[in-house]
Amino acid sequence: xxxxxxxxxxxxxxxxxxxxxxxxxxxxxxxxxxxxxxxxxxxxxxxxxxxxxxxxxxxxxxxxxxxxxxxxxxxxxxxxxxxxxxxxxxxxxxxxxxxxxxxxxxxxxxxxxxxxxxxxxxxxxxxxxxxxxxxxxxxxxxxxxxxxxxxxxxxxxxxxxxxxxxxxxxxxxxxxxxxxxxxxxxxxxxxxxxxxxxxxxxxxxxxxxxxxx
Numbered sequence: 001x002x003x004x005x006x007x008x009x010x011x012x013x014x015x016x017x018x019x020x021x022x023x024x025x026x027x028x029x030x031x032x033x034x035x036x037x038x039x040x041x042x043x044x045x046x047x048x049x050x051x052x053x054x055x056x057x058x059x060x061x062x063x064x065x066x067x068x069x070x071x072x073x074x075x076x077x078x079x080x081x082x083x084x085x086x087x088x089x090x091x092x093x094x095x096x097x098x099x100x101x102x103x104x105x106x107x108x109x110x111x112x113x114x115x116x117x118x119x120x121x122x123x124x125x126x127x128x129x130x131x132x133x134x135x136x137x138x139x140x141x142x143x144x145x146x147x148x149x150x151x152x153x154x155x156x157x158x159x160x161x162x163x164x165x166x167x168x169x170x171x172x173x174x175x176x177x178x179x180x181x182x183x184x185x186x187x188x189x190x191x192x193x194x195x196x197x198x199x200x201x202x203x204x205x206x207x208x209x210x211x212x213x
Contacts, residue, residue, distance in 0.1 A: 052108040053141045059092050059107070060132055060145075060156040063115065064211050066090035067130050076127040077117045077213075085115060109204070111136025111168075118161070118210050129161055129213065135206045136168055142196035142205045147189055152177075156209065164208035165195040172208040 063085070070090050071077050082105045085091045095113060097106040105113035112135045117127035137145065142165075145156060152160040166172035176195070198205050 049138070049140055053144050055094075055108050056134065056137075056141065056145060057155045059095050060134070060209065062092050063090075063113075063132055064130075064157050064209075067115065067211075068213065071130075076125070077130040078127040080115055080117055080130055082113065082115050107134050107136070109136050109138060109141070111204075111206075124161065129210050131208050131210050133172060133206060133208045136204045137207050139196050139198065139203055139205065142207060143189075143192050146192050146196065146207060152212070157211070159212040160209055161212050162208075162210040164210070166206040166208070167198060168204050168206055170206070172206050 066085065066088075067077065067080060067090070070085070070088055071080065082091075083102055086096060086103050086105070091105060095105050095107065097104045105115075107113050112133075114131070114133040114135070116131050116133075118124065118129035118131055119126060134145075146154065146163050146165075148154040148160055148163060152158060154160055154163075162177055164172040164176070176191075196205055
C-alpha cells in the first residue's frame with residue numbers, strides 16, 4: 001500500500017518549480033519600459049509642436065488678411081493695433097486674452113501678439129505696411145514659420161516685405177528681406193536655422209513679419 005507520505009512526495013516532484021525573475025531580466029524589462037515611455041514623450045512633443053505651429057500659421061495668415069481687408073480703403077496702416085482689431089472682430093477668438101483689461105492677443109506659446117504700422121523707411125514709406133510680432137516662439141517652430149521664398153511668400157501668407165528676429169523681450173527693429181538688392185535669395189533655409197537660434201539660453205525667439213498691402 002502506498003503511504004500518504006509517498007504520494008505527497010510524488011506530487012511535489014511532479015509539480016513544475018516556479019522560477020523567479022533574474023536581475024538581468026528585470027533590467028531588460030525596465031529598459032524596454034523606459035524606451036517606450038521616452039519614445040511616447042518625444043512623439044507627444046513633436047505632435048504638440050506641429051499642432052501649435054499649424055495653428056500659428058492659420059492665425060497669422062488670418063490676422064494679415066483681416067488687417068488688409070479692414071484698411072483697404074485707407075492710404076496707410078496708421079493706427080492699426082490689437083485693440084482696433086479686437087473691437088472690429090477681425091481676429092480669431094482663440095488668440096484673444098480677455099484676462100487683461102483691455103483685452104490683448106496671445107499666441108500658441110503664451111507670448112504676446114503685437115500688430116502695428118510698419119516702421120521701416122526707404123524705400124518704403126512709414127505705415128505703408130504693417131507688422132505682426134509673435135513673441136516667445138520656440139526655436140523649432142521659428143524655423144518652420146519663417147522660411148520664405150524670393151517672392152515674399154511663406155507658410156503664413158504672401159506679400160512679406162521683411163522678417164525680423166529678436167531676443168525675447170527686446171524690440172524687434174531689424175528685418176531681412178526675402179530677396180536682396182541683387183535679386184538673390186536673402187533668407188535661405190540655412191539662414192533661417194541660424195537666425196532662429198537665440199543668443200541666450202531661453203530657446204525662444206521673437207519674430208516680426210512686415211506685410212505689404
